[in-house]
Amino acid sequence: MADRTVPGAPGGDWAVVDDEVVRFTSELIRIDTTNRGGGDGRERPAAEYVAERLSDAGLRPRILESAPGRANVVARVAGSDPSAPGLLLHGHLDVVPADPALWSVPPFSGEVRDGMVWGRGALDMKNAVAMTLALVRAWARTGRRPRRDVVLAFTADEEDSAAYGAEWLVREHADLFEGCTEGVSESGGYTHHARSVTGRPVRLYPVAAGERGTAWLRLTAHGTAGHGSRSNTDNAVGALAEAVARIHAHRWPVRLTPVTRAAITEIGAAMGVKVDLDAPGFVVERDLDPLLERLDPTGQLIAGTVRNSANPTMLAAGYKVNVIPESASAGVDGRVLPGAAAEFEQTLDRLTGPAVEWAYQHRSQPLVSPVESPTFAAMRSALLAHDPEGHVVPVCLNGGTDAKQFAALGITGYGFTPLRLPPDLDYGTLFHGVDERVPVDALRFGARVLDRFLTSAG
Secondary structure: OOOOOOOOOOOOHHHHHHHHHHHHHHHHHHOOOEOOEOOEOOOHHHHHHHHHHHHHOOOOOEEEEEEOOEEEEEEEEOOOOOOOOEEEEEEEOOEOOOOHHHOOOOOOOOOEEOOEEEOOOOOOOHHHHHHHHHHHHHHHHHOOOOOOOEEEEEEOOOOOOOOOOHHHHHHHOHHHHOOEEEEEEOOOOEOEEEEOOOOOEEEEEEEEEEEOEEEEEEEEEEOOOEEOOOOOOOOHHHHHHHHHHHHHHOOOOOOOOHHHHHHHHHHHHHOOOOOOOOOOOOOHHHHHHHHHHHOOOOOHHHHOOOOOEEEEEEEEEOOOOOEEOOEEEEEEEEEEOOOOHHHHHHHHHHHHOOOEEEEEEEEEOOEEOOOOOHHHHHHHHHHHHHOOOOEEEEEEEOOOOOHHHHHHHOOEEEEOOOEOOOOOOOHHHHOOOOOOEEEHHHHHHHHHHHHHHHHHOO
16 A cells, blocks of 8 residues: 655645545546547647646746647646756646447446546546645645756647647747756656566656657659559559569668667566677667567567667559559658757668659657766665665657657656556556556556655656
8 A cells, every 4th residue: 555645745645646546537537639640630628627726826827729629738836946957857748549339338438447547538638637736735745855846747639740849839939948958758667577587576657768760751753654454554543552672571670779779788687687789799780670579578668679670551653544644642650869860861762762752741750868877876866765676777769759849958858657557457458449548546556656756766
């Protein structure tokens, strides 16, 4: 049973936090903020919900609309040390679509049963928004304050391009983030269960200290239109298909960033596997994949971040089966490691060839954050205070978060939404998956860890 008191606060206040973090998660899930992409989304009702609860805590939240219905909320919690740099705590209000026919419960019900809160956004990431709201309200009741100013940002459109959310805030309201040097958000601090080489259970807590950059591409081939029955060597569909096949088959070379090197070493140590990437005779291109297989399933935390990637995802061509079209197009989801952008572009030029053009549809920079920083140390300390037998390890994310947008303001980003999860809950498949849910106990654990981090981070 977790401690029910807040250090330095009147006894019993954690009982209120425990109730609110569950209730707020459930109520936020019930507000359908589905983002279908291309501008089709509406976060305003959730923004109003958040702003009301922040106002109840004595803050002055601002609701900022980038377009009708596309709302963001920003508020500042004053720290006890005005000379300390500010910390950005951000989370998104939108969620990906959910097909009710596939779910065991209605995806926007926010149902609480079997010790879980069910629904779209339970993990990604209305749980984190609820934790933040509950903690800020607890601070207001008890008079506690973080040492650093904490800027809260709840954003729209993270599940698409961030054009209506963090990207717009950075461009139009940069002054709201003045003084913030670091930011914390999703995709880190959750339990990843593994076993050591001796079979001993190991609890890892990966904290994101980097992200691959986003490179969404559009490929276009042009050819000569004609009748489908006639020979045509200038066929746009054929040229595009060949380029897509080459991209699909390409094996990208290994490129290890400092964060990924640290991740491999620290995960190996936690699992009892000796790792020396600089050992004589260790050839990264040859020996890394077998090493990651030895670390499975934990190796999957790393495997997607040792290379660039480019996955074909969309095809469009033609309007009738007996007509050769004059053009054809494809969509490719590319992800780029820090320092590997030039190699990515040169490789795409070669793989697409002279008959196919490619261009960026959406692009965001890769990130690397220091794992030796006081902020990372504070996250590690907060987790270990509540799970002393855990192992906190840095990782680079396969995908991306709003941290990429805030990086344009010089804000270093980390992924840290702490949750202690049971071994039988597959966190990875529930993200954007069917029957998304979060344990009630995990929410309460996360609130305690986040509170310790935010009130101690230097």
